Amino acid sequence: DQQVKQNSPSLSVQEGRISILNCDYTNSMFDYFLWYKKYPAEGPTFLISISSIKDKNEDGRFTVFLNKSAKHLSLHIVPSQPGDSAVYFCAARARGAGSYQLTFGKGTKLSVIP
């Protein structure tokens, strides 16, 4: 059973517009969430994170929103740039033993069209 779901395999957005990537989770023990970006032939790189005690975290053009009651988080990229074209993975960490382990979603491929 997939505990972290990214239901959109791909997303296309015009340059300058907002990109919204969604992620749903089922495990109520998750208390920390991360977004990673991955370019082809490279490893994932950390983008932004949010703790369950917050509902929003911003870092430049990137904002992550967390809705705990809906078990949903989203990554907003504004404005989108062609260099943002990559696969984005949502990941979650559970409280307690093994809390350093991350559970990843399947990823969403973002294409930003110039």
Added chain:
Amino acid sequence: NAGVTQTPKFRVLKTGQSMTLLCAQDMNHEYMYWYRQDPGMGLRLIHYSVGEGTTAKGEVPDGYNVSRLKKQNFLLGLESAAPSQTSVYFCASSPLAGAEGYQETQYFGPGTRLLVL
């Protein structure tokens, strides 16, 4: 500071052959991980280590063994490769909570592409 490096970058094996993937990190991180990424499957944890000399199973450990003899190295072994082990393998590391400059994330290597025929 090279971060996390992986050797080799690409390898082709025949069914039944064995090989070892090497991961090295120069960030003095306590925790290290091996993942595999398959199309449409995201990243799945194979094995991990919480310190030198310790290892533990992840989500998909069957067919793999690991060793962490030195803090900076984490080896992933395939004793008898199978076509189902064709994948891209990523190593990652993360620091102990509270370490100087700590950020709660994992740092990934560039990956090893393995093809088993």
